[in-house]
Each structure stands twice: as structure tokens, then as C-alpha cells.
Amino acid sequence: MPKSNVSASVIRRLPRYYRFLRELADAGVERISSGDLARRMGLTASQIRQDLNCFGGFGQQGYGYNVRSLHEEVGHILGLGKHRKAILIGAGNLGRAIAQHMDFTSRGFELVGIFDANPELIGREIAGVPVQNIQALYDFCSRKVPTVAILCIPKEAAMKLARELVGMGIKGFWNFSHYDLALDFKGIVVENVHLGDSLSILCYHLGEMERNQP
Amino acid sequence: MPKSNVSASVIRRLPRYYRFLRELADAGVERISSGDLARRMGLTASQIRQDLNCFGGFGQQGYGYNVRSLHEEVGHILGLGKHRKAILIGAGNLGRAIAQHMDFTSRGFELVGIFDANPELIGREIAGVPVQNIQALYDFCSRKVPTVAILCIPKEAAMKLARELVGMGIKGFWNFSHYDLALDFKGIVVENVHLGDSLSILCYHLGEMERNQP
Structure with missing residues (x-):
């Protein structure tokens, strides 16, 4: 089991x-040294050893890591074998x-429901899951008890609905709406995905590269 | 101008x-202390002062930050006013x-072309931009000289095409395909978006929360 004080950057x-261990295993690599893994991942060997030591350490000095078992261990640490139920709110483009x-399955989740308020979308199937009327949400959550809600709705709708979803028993959010859900809800797990932030960072690095060119 | 050694986490x-400064400005807030901004963002006041000092510092001791001008300054540091040309490869769902x-405009880019190999998609318009045959890519890049390519194609296609795109003058990638492009291309700017990694991290934190519950 991981120590409780593992830093966010290690996680x-x-x-x-x-991902890298999976690719190595698929390529038939059985053992790998921290140095070799570091080169492939653009890290340092000592960083890799430190990271993995947070979870107990899995290598043997001078012998390297068993690729397949380390891959399994990391998957176990991430909890990917759990298949928690997830619902998706907002069946627009995103x-x-x-x-x-x-x-979802390989990432520890099962998509059990999709909800939208748009009558044109209700009844359609996406990835084998029918889009339901958002008004059926409470009833659905009572029956199926999903753990996670994926928010693909505008900011204002997300702010309002997140509170209701917590009331319906949702414990975690994968939040694509443009605001930081984490600050409002203590004790609820949130992973915010800010695509706009990511694009802005690309913009910054392009400028930095241009400034550094002779 | 930013110092050249600004850490990745500050960036x-x-x-x-x-985003937060924009919201404050929109709400009519004119000045804010580092302490108040810290509380809203879930940071510490000293972290905010340290972060902004990397770019020269913008506050006055005991007087706080001018919200609107700091928002402008951060936008300027990010280079969001540039409107670099971007092309998108892969007109599938993602x-x-x-x-x-x-x-794109508010993030420093202009989407000037969309490309796909699927005949059913070619000719369609997405966000006002027609989907072109991927075979027209070289000619298009020669004429329009886009700076950035957004990769929404499978891993294998991305690995192959990224190299060709660098040859066509692309300086930066916003990469949604499932591999780490950065490691192959020195001197090219890459922002990888791994949605699967993000979902795995949510999975980890849910497990951590369950372990910590009494």
C-alpha cells in the first residue's frame, strides 16, 4: 500500500x-534497470527509484525491475482493477x-449512464449507452449508485449540478467544465481537466522557444 | 519578460x-491581496508572491494586486495575444x-485547417473550417505556414506524421494521441494531453479516500 503522504507530482x-511499462511488456522486455527506464521516460534513475520507493520499492539493487510485475503493481497502486460505476453528464460534442x-474499463471505471437535457439527444446511444433525460438522474443514482460523475457541461450548470450530485452519493468528479470544482467540495475527489490551460501552456512554451532562438 | 529558468510547475x-483573475475582473473586483487570491485558488500567499516574482512581481507591499492589469500581464506572459496558426489532424469524435x-482565439491560436484521411469526413465543415484530405497537408503547410499541429489521431499515425509535420515547419504539437511525443523531438514544443492518465489519477484518489475513511 502507498504511504499516505505521497506527493501529488509522484502520483x-x-x-x-x-503506460511505459505496458509498452515494454508488449515489446517483450522482461527486465529493465532504473537507468534504462529513466532514459526512455525522460526522467533520472534516482527520480524513478525515489518515486517507486514511495510505494515500497520493487527493484533489486543491480538487477533492475521485472517489467510485467512492476506494471501490475503500478496498476494495483492506481486501483485500475476496481471498475467503479461512472455517469457522464452532457452528451454534446465533448x-x-x-x-x-x-x-473506461482499463482505467478502473465502467460507464453506466449518460444524461442530457436536450430532447434531440435523449434516446440516442453513445458507446452502447443510451442518453437519458437529466430528470431521471436522481432515480438512476438511487438505483445504480454510481461513484463518479463526468461533467461535460458548461460552468454554470456544473456548479449547480455538482452539489446535487454529491447529495445523490457521487464521490468523485472528472470535471471538463471550465471551473475548479475542487475548492467547493471538501472530502470529494475531483480531477479537473482544463484543456484551455493546456493550450495556454503550449502558447507560453512557443513564445519561450522563439525568445531563446538566436 | 520571464526569467529563463522558471519551473514547469510555476508555468x-x-x-x-x-482564469481566476478574469473571473475577479468580470465580477468587478479591482484590487486583491495575495492572501485573498490564495484563499480563492487553494494556494498560499507566499506561493503566489513567489510565482509572480518569477516574472518580475506585480504587487505593492500592503496594497495588493490590480486585478485587471495583473490579468493582462499574465496573458502577456502566456503570449495569448499572438494568434499563431494551428491545424488539427484527425476529425473523429475527439x-x-x-x-x-x-x-482558440482567446488562447493565442487560430484554427486554420482540419485534415483527415476518411473520405466520409472530407468536405464537411467543423467550427466553420472545412475538413481537407490529409494528402493536401504538405501543400497547405507550404502556403499557410501553420505553427502548431493538434494531433487527434491514433498513436501509430501520430508517431509517423509528427516527423513529417516537423519537416513541414510545425514548431509545436498539442498531442491527444496516446504516446509521449516530447521524447522524440528536441527543439520542438509539445504539450501532451493524456486523458487516460487523468482518469487513472482520479481512480487513485478515490482509492486513497476509501482507505482513509474510518
């Missing part, structure tokens, strides 16, 4: 370890893309 | 400052959602 790197594009 | 926070959902 942010875990899914990346998971919601549809998320529902169709994401492999 | 990652800049778009968030920008590509369509990105093209329609994002406000």
Missing part, C-alpha cells in the same frame, strides 16, 4: 509509468467524444 | 491565475469536439 507520474474515445 | 499554474469546444 501524477504513476499513469505514465503504467461528452460524446469522451464516451466514445475513452477506454 | 502550469499561470493559466489558472489567468478532433471534432476539440475543434468545436475550444476557444
